[in-house]
Amino acid sequence: MSRGIVIFDLDGTLIDSAPEIHAILNAILTEEGGTSLSEGQVRGFIGWGTDHCIGKAMGAAGLDPEDSDLRERITAAFLDRYETQHENTKVYPGVVDTLELLATYGFALGLCTNKATGPTRAVLANFDLEARFDTVVCGDMVGVQKPDPAPLLKAAGDLGGGPVLYVGDSEVDAQTATAAGIPFALYTQGYRHAAVGDIEHHEAFDHFDKLPAVVARVLRPGTA
Numbered sequence: 001m002s003r004g005i006v007i008f009d010l011d012g013t014l015i016d017s018a019p020e021i022h023a024i025l026n027a028i029l030t031e032e033g034g035t036s037l038s039e040g041q042v043r044g045f046i047g048w049g050t051d052h053c054i055g056k057a058m059g060a061a062g063l064d065p066e067d068s069d070l071r072e073r074i075t076a077a078f079l080d081r082y083e084t085q086h087e088n089t090k091v092y093p094g095v096v097d098t099l100e101l102l103a104t105y106g107f108a109l110g111l112c113t114n115k116a117t118g119p120t121r122a123v124l125a126n127f128d129l130e131a132r133f134d135t136v137v138c139g140d141m142v143g144v145q146k147p148d149p150a151p152l153l154k155a156a157g158d159l160g161g162g163p164v165l166y167v168g169d170s171e172v173d174a175q176t177a178t179a180a181g182i183p184f185a186l187y188t189q190g191y192r193h194a195a196v197g198d199i200e201h202h203e204a205f206d207h208f209d210k211l212p213a214v215v216a217r218v219l220r221p222g223t224a
């Protein structure tokens with residue numbers, strides 16, 4: 001039997017990155033003459049990729065997202081600061097122990113995020129998480145982003161195929177999993193833009209300590 005695969009989303013699932021993205025974007029947007037945004041506003045823009053988030057934030061701050069010079073300058077400044085600034089980012093409780101446990105059980109672990117490669121690598125390296133994943137698929141790697149199923153299918157393919165569970169925090173992840181024909185576990189403490197009941201999922205959980213049992217129920221029916 002091929003080994004089970006668990007693939008994770010990043011922002012709002014493994015890490016609480018909204019305070020950091022908010023702090024960095026607000027500093028840049030206000031330097032460029034924009035108004036300051038609330039963390040809640042910025043949280044609402046996360047999940048569709050770095051470029052989407054920057055465009056939405058520019059619009060909300062009163063800057064023109066169609067001004068390509070300005071957008072490029074803001075993007076470059078954002079990526080530059082995100083390389084080294086992680087003091088406002090937190091790994092959600094129980095994540096590290098759960099990743100370790102699942103690896104010990106023999107599951108292959110993957111990451112599939114809409115975050116661009118640069119910021120993904122920077123934040124994984126900062127929290128010493130990179131080596132925990134057997135594959136990392138970022139938003140700029142396959143030409144399309146979630147909710148297109150291609151990035152998730154690439155991650156599953158990289159891990160050799162087999163029974164897969166996708167773990168994410170938002171309707172974007174749920175749509176991606178459905179389109180890929182992969183079961184979905186919803187982490188309810190991230191950046192959902194809809195009620196739990198309105199997001200298609202096989203299981204929902206509110207703490208990573210509960211994930212190993214979810215994985216066992218979905219991937220190894222009869223063992224939990």
Ligand SMILES: O=C(O)COP(=O)(O)O
Binds near residue numbers: 012045116
């Ligand atoms: O929107 C982003 O940049 C990343 O979001 P994700 O990790 O939840 O896919």
Ligand SMILES: [Mg+2]
Binds near residue numbers: 011012013047169190
């Ligand atoms: Mg997410």
